[in-house]
Each structure stands twice: as C-alpha cells, then as structure tokens.
Amino acid sequence: MSTPLTTTTVRILFEGQELEVPAGISVAAAVAGYAHPGHTCKHPVDGSGRAPFCFMGVCFECLMEINGLPDVQSCLVTVEEGMQVRRQPLPESIKL
C-alpha cells in the first residue's frame, strides 16, 4: 500500500528538465516548487497562462500531461521515479 514519507528523493522530468524532489509530494508541488515554470497550462477558453492555485484538488488549474495522459489534476498525483510531466497540451492536439 502506501509508503510513509521519508527524505528520500525521486527524479522526474518536467518538459525534459530533470527535477530531484522529495518522494511523496504531489506533481503540482514538485513542478511549481522546483521548476518554477510560469504557466503550466493555457486555458482552452481564453488562452491565458494558468498555474497551480490551490494545490488540494479544488481549482483544476494544475492540469498537466503526466506520462502521456493529458488533463490530470497534478496536485492529486504523487511523484514517481522517472515520471514524465509536461504542460497541459492544447485541446486541438487531442486525437478524437
């Protein structure tokens, strides 16, 4: 089941940049707190840049692509070794 948090770290990739972050934290916290990327998503309605706001699953501003899957609420996902994280892709690129 779950592993208690320790100070061990994991490495994830954000837009190809390697980040070493504490194990057990959320992807949103890892990206916002360690990569400082500015925006992590362009809003599909007005095109403005957005970034994680609440970090606790309320606001839906932290949507990112995690391991190839878009639209993930990254504040609800725990970092894992080797995880590939990208900014939320524009909706036009979704294959339907």
Added chain:
Amino acid sequence: MNRRTDLLVIGAGPAGLAAAVSARDCGLEVTLIDEQAAPGGQLFRNIESPLGQQALQARERAQGMELVRAFRASGAAYCPKTTIWGLEPGRVSCTLEGVPATLEASAIIVAPGAMERPVPFPGWTLPGVMGAGGADILLRSGGTLDKDPAAPVVLAGNGPLLLLLAGHLLQAGVKIVAWLDTGCWSQRLRALPLMPAAALDPAYLNKGVKMALQVLKGKIPLIRGVSDIRALGEGQLEQVSYRKRGKRYLLGAATLLRHEGIIPRTHILNSLRIEHHWDRVQRYWYPLLDQDGATSIAGLFLAGDAGYVHGGDASQLKGSMSGVAAARYLGVISKEEAADRSAAPRKQLQTMRISRGYLRHLFAPHPQLFKVPDETMVCRCECVTAGEIRKAVAEGCTEVNEVKLFSRCGMGPCQGRMCGPALAEITAAACSTGVESVGSLRIRQPFRPVSLENYCDLHHPLPDQQP
C-alpha cells in the same frame, strides 16, 4: 481488501483519522480512503516526513504524529491515492490507485475538511498568484515560491491561516514586502466581548499569541484597511496594486498569496441534497447535522470542518464522536456505551466552541469583499466575469443556478468550487438581497472528472436503449 465493510471513512485529515480510530475501538471493520499519498489531511500533511513535521509547532506536531500513529496501529484498511467521484447511500465510487472501484459499507463517514474561501480579484488567474493554503502546501513539500527564494512576496487578506503561513515563510527565509490586511474593524470589535472565554483554552490562545509574536518579530510591513486588490503582469505576476483611504498604491511582487478565511467543503452533501444553513458572520453554507455528525440520510455521517469550521483539534473530537455514532447506528455498541465513549470528546468540544467563539468575528470576511470590478474573472473554468453575472441579474435572474445557466459561471470541471461563493455574493448584491435567498449551486456527480469508460465499466449498464 474487502469491497464491503462496516464503515467507510472518506478523508484522512484529523476528523477522518479520529473517526477510523474510534470506530475500530468499537470493533467495526473500517476502510479509510483518501486522495493524498499519506495520512494527515491538509493540517497534518506529510506529517510522517521531516518536511511536514517542521511546518508545525511542537504541540500540534505531537498531536498529529500521535493521531497518525494511532490510525496506523488501529487495523483500519487504508486506501491512499484514492479519488472519490460518486456517493450513494451505502456505496462509494472511486478511482483506487488508478483503477475504478465500487466500495460498499453499512455506514459512511464523510470528512472532506475545509478549503480556503476563493475570492476573485482582477488578475487572480496570473501565475504567481496563489491561495495561502496552496503556498503552505508548496513549502511543506520542500519547494520554494520562486526560482529566487528572495523574490518579493505579498500577503493579502484576513484569516488565521495567513498568520500561520507568514510564520512558515519567515522560517523559510522568504522576503515578505507587505501584508495587506483586508479585515473589517467594526466586525473585529464584535469579537471583543467573546474574548475572555478564550482563557478556557489556554494552549490554543498560547499558540495564537506565539504565531503573532513570530510575525511581529519578522517585521512584516502591515498595511491596514486595504481594498480593491489587483494583480498585474504580462503572463506572470509583476505588481500588486491596492487601495487604501481612496488612494491607489503599487508594489513590485513575484508572488501574491491571498487568504480570506476557511469554508467547509460541501460538495458531497450538496449533491445528496442534504439541507444546508447559512452562517451570516462567516458567510458560508454548512450542513444540517446532529451533534454526532449524523445527516438526514440514515447511515451517512459527516465529521470535521466540513460541517462547520472549528479547527483541526475540534475536527479530531468530532471524528471520534462520529466513529462512535456509526458503531451505535450499526448496533455494535449500546446506547449507554456510546454515550460513555462520547462524553469526554463532547465536553472538550463544547469548551472549545465557547472559547473560540470570538474567532468567528475576529476573522469574519469583510462585507465588501466581493464588490469586485466588472472585468474580474469570477469563474476560472469558463472565464466568466463579474460583469457577466451582473448582466444576467439585470436581465431578471434571481437565483444562482439561473445565473449559472445563462452566464456559464460554475459550469466548468470544478463545479463552482472556486466561483460558487463569489457567484452567490455578487448575485445577492446585484439583487439587493441576502445570499440566503439566492441559493447555492446544485452539485452533480461525479464530484471529480472520471473517464467515461471508467464510469461506464463500473456501473453495470442497464439493457440497451437507442436514440
């Protein structure tokens, strides 16, 4: 893990953990599910790691560590990283470590906790603007607010969490260039007559005083009587502007953290049409519950700050009581035993509520808080402005669900979690009436998005109909 159990607890914050522990104590089979990877909720987030521990004062840290230890030892089944998106009486639909699942239980205790009151203002969608709670989570994750840890930070708002956050930021060596106080002094004065009761709970008072002293020592420039805060910048926060005594001021800032108090998370109970009441001082909806957290649906309980915000230690007591009440509901313990088990926490909770009565007024949101300019984006999901809400009202809408339909405010994936309070306040102001009479957004399941195929696979479909 059993898919069918006596008691399902939703949420691993102080209330959920205490509920699981007390229900296990009464001999129930208990499963606890939670969104996070580790127990603790928001208050005790990451408490099993040094990162989370150092964010708390000694007394709270000890309390949290003891609670989590008791939970781990309780024998309750624990499902972290589990997102719940559906709840019917006796049954929960969720995504359990990435796999959709249905869990059944004879009783359910919902403990979703509280969230920051979302207050829109011009520019609040800019990267660099965050809720104070969000920033606190960032710090507890070992991260920094900006690439340059010394980049200027502005705090704004009114509420206990801001005090706590300021302490954490000072500890982390962050440069806070201003604290913009948006509180209302005439309301704060109403707290005065209630303050002597604070002496009933000296440890809590001590904690508050300690936090305040820490902030004073940090010499944060405190600017009182602030209104009309705006975040400015091209694609990123660059400046914060505000008004004080009719004059506008400008500050350079890389980060703006706003906090306007804590409100219950009511989505789950709202979707089940449980009756809610309006608190006219704290300005939020809270569900109608009995003293043990029982809702009007048999076997469904609510524990903790989601019922009314009294704070973490109060939530723990409420959790204990609801765990006992669930055991009584299932007939596992007698009425007398239930009364016996609940007596101590009930008494403690009562003292707490009396001793903290002043907080309700001290940190009451400013009545003009939602008087934002027309161009302010209220609904972040659908990009709906305050002006569009006011326009819908001018056309004759008098109820929030009606305004939602004609303006799209609240129609996005967050289901009005971020815009609901502002939508109600702006609608009420435009209708020249109280928030109680414009209603609250009707919440639909799923509470959180779930892939269509996961949803359909889980709910065995009825025989086909065709369009």
Added chain:
Amino acid sequence: MSTTAREHDIIIVGGGISGVALAYGLADRGRQITLLDGPTATDKASRTNVGLIWCQSKFAHLPDYASLAFLSARLFPELSRELSEVSGLEIPVNYRGGLIPCLGEEEYSSRADYIDRLRQVLEEYPGEMISRSQLERKLPAITFGPEVTGAAWCEADGIIDPLALLRAYKVALTRVGVTTLKTLVHQVEPLAGGGYRLHTATGPLECQQLVLAAGLANRRLANFAIPDLPVHADKGQVLLVERLPQVMPIPMLGVTQTFGGTVIIGFRHEYVGHDTQVVPSAVASEGQWAIRVWPALGKRRLIRTWSGLRVMPKDSQAIYSRLPGHPGVTLVNTHSAVTLAAFHTRLLADYLLGGELPELARKMTLNRFGFAS
C-alpha cells in the same frame, strides 16, 4: 392573501421556451401580455435541453406533426436573426443538418425502412441513409467505432444553443413590451363573470385570456377543467463530457457536441413519475453506446450527470387546444419546444387570440383524447 387582484389582458403561464416563444409572437398584436415564470426549483424542461432542431426520422404515424417540425425549421433562421437583433445577444446556431448514427447492419436497414415510410407519407423528405464512408466525410475529425455502419442524414435539421435562445427570447420580450413576472402559480380559478383569477405565490392576478404553457405544471393548472390532462413526465438522463475541440460541425442524435465544446450523451426515455434521481447504471448504458459510436470518447473525462423531465403528451404529439368549457384558456404542451419555437412564435398568435389553428395543427386539439372543446 390579498383580495385585490391586478387585472391583466392576456397572461401566459410558463417562462420556458414554449411560453417565451408564444409571448414574443403575440407582442405586436396590440394586446397587453404578461408572462409568469416560476422559480428555478420547479421542473424546467427547457433548461435540461440539448437544443436540437430536429425534423428527421420521426412521426411517420403522425405526418402532420412530422411536417410541423420541417415547417418550424424553415422559419428558424429568420427568427433567430431577429431575436439576436432585438435582444443584442448572440445565439449560436447551426443549420447544417443532422445525423443519426447506426450500429450494425440490422439497425441500418430498419432505420432505412423507417425513412422510406416517412418519404411515402410526407411525399417530400429532405433526408436519406448515408454509408459509413459518407458519414466519415461529413465528420472527418471523428474516428468512428468499427460497428458504425452509416447514418441517417437530413439537411433540414440543426442545433441551437438552447439557453442562449431562451435568454435572447427573455431579453427580447422586455424590448417589445411584454411584462415578465417571477412568480409561481398555485391555482387557476374561473370567475363567474368571465375571466380568470390566478392564485400565485405573490398574490392574486386576474386576466381575460389565459395561455397555459407551463409544461408538466399544466396538469395541475388545468385541473379545474380537466382532472387528468394526458401529459406525463418522461425522464431523460444525460452525461456531460469535458470540453473538446470542435469536431462535430453537424450534430449527431444521442451524442452531441455543444457550442461550448462539451459533449452531451443521452437518449433514454423512462416513465417513472417525477423521479429525477440519476441512476448510474442507466447513464452508463448511454455512455457505452456513445463509446461504441465514437471510441475516443471513452478516454475523455465525464464531468457531470443529470436528469430532467420531458413534457410528453400521451401520444407524443403536441397539444394546442382550448380547455373544454373555457374558450378563454388555451393550452400548449409539446416535448419539441425548441424545434417548434419558430412555429409557436410565427404562426400561433392568431389562435391564441381566439382564431383558428393553422391547417397542419388542426388535429392537435384535446378532441383527439375524447374531450369536447
């Protein structure tokens, strides 16, 4: 309750699509029109609607009703332009036709048979069956599931943003002198000397002529004349999938992309009274059908489910009728309020003012249920 009732000329009860469409049609007739709209908490079929303007593949057994839909669709473009102008609001609308996807050969051929029948009874029918590859050419951005064999296609269909339409009507009403009152009508009382008194949540109102367009509430409001109006609640349940890029230039029945980009899935009809509980297994069956039609949808996120009650006359056909014994009361009930809105606005005013029904609607009175008018 106060006994001084305000006197009105014509009162229309119901602020849904039917009520506003009728009120707008009456606006330039020199009469004083008052529209009564109930609170949000009441059943509001107009607000749980996809907005299809739908003519094709229905009512082969009721050719007049089928023709009425085609007629109304032809009146729509000019009406929506006018409403936009008068209200100053944009109404997203698309008149590029409509599609009904078919799964498997059997479904395809039975749909084809039905359309043949319609062609016979209607003489003229602007639609046909199209093959899978023709369907793919019409909706090139969608990859259809392997079971999709083709579709029924009709150029007369379309889709309109139903909330924008309702909103535009409401705003337009204020510009053409119709008064809208927000109140709930509890009861209608015929007055001895002619006219009617409406007991409402905000006090009594009196009028000479009354139009009941209150959907399911018509059953309650008309019961002074008809104890059992043959109109019932037909429950629909829908799923809403998150916003996608615009890939459906032509709407499909059952799985329809909205102007906002979200996709609404739903087609069930259930007769369960006023129950509006969403049944997960019921919506799941709709979702599974949609995934068979459009597999990529399965990976997209479901963000809401909800249900609503259609207003369904017993034989599915609209009711336009005077109430038996009450020539001053006209009753309108239809489950195609969006499609027929243009007809209601443009061609029903004379009837509401005491004249004759248009030719096509002559047989749509309550007489068909055995009530004498």
